[in-house]
Amino acid sequence: MNHFVWPVRVYYEDTDSGGVVYYANYLRFMERARTEWLRSRGFEQDVLNNQEKVLFVVRSVFLDYYRPARFNDLLEVHSRIHEARGASFIFEQTILHAEKPNKNLCSGRIKVACVDVDSFRPRPIPRIVLMEMVGGNN
Numbered sequence: 807m808n809h810f811v812w813p814v815r816v817y818y819e820d821t822d823s824g825g826v827v828y829y830a831n832y833l834r835f836m837e838r839a840r841t842e843w844l845r846s847r848g849f850e851q852d853v854l855n856n857q858e859k860v861l862f863v864v865r866s867v868f869l870d871y872y873r874p875a876r877f878n879d880l881l882e883v884h885s886r887i888h889e890a891r892g893a894s895f896i897f898e899q900t901i902l903h904a905e906k907p908n909k910n911l912c913s914g915r916i917k918v919a920c921v922d923v924d925s926f927r928p929r930p931i932p933r934i935v936l937m938e939m940v941g942g943n944n
Contacts, residue, residue, distance in 0.1 A: 810846065812839035813904060814881045826874035832912045833867065836899045839883035840918070847938045858932045859923045865894060869914035873903075880904040881911070890940045893928040894919045 814835045822828045840862075844851065854860055875881055882904045889896040897916045903909040920931045 808886055810839065810843040810885045812842045812883045812885070814838065814883055814901075816875050816877055816879045816881065818877055821877050825877050827876070827879075829871060832869065832871070832901055832914075835881065835883050835901060836885070836897075836914065836916060837864075839885050839899065840897060840916075843885055844935075844939075849935055849938070854932070854935070855923055858935075860920050860929055860932060861923050861926075862918050863921055863926075865917040865919040867914060867916050869912060871912050873909060873911050875901070875903065875911050882907070887940055888915065890931070890936060892930050893921075895931070895939070 816827055820827050820831045820834075841851065844862075851862065854862075880903075882902045884900045884902065886898050887895050888898045895918045897918060898913070899916060900913040901911045903911060920929050921927060922929045
């Protein structure tokens with residue numbers, strides 16, 4: 807599955823005193839999109855935790871901000887896996903204004919590591935997840 811899109815509505819709580827999305831909330835939107843991507847492919851993180859004994863944790867983030875989103879805007883979070891390794895994914899994510907799709911608001915690369923639920927040490931991504939996320943169809 808190369809590409810996934812998740813809609814996000816900007817709520818009042820997402821904005822700062824100037825009425826624009828607070829910069830850290832873009833990370834929340836991206837997190838939700840990654841979670842929904844997993845869910846859309848049949849994987850619930852609590853089930854992976856209990857059955858596979860793994861967690862997915864953010865290892866590093868690089869973001870660029872281009873334009874502000876504002877209260878009540880409808881956004882789209884576009885996500886794709888740029889790279890998959892044994893114990894990590896690098897996601898490329900872009901947030902666009904849904905009604906102005908050529909308006910890139912924010913983009914980033916997020917490295918997500920797979921870790922053991924007890925030790926928090928790196929662990930290979932379960933094969934079934936890896937195959938579905940990298941080898942699945944859109």
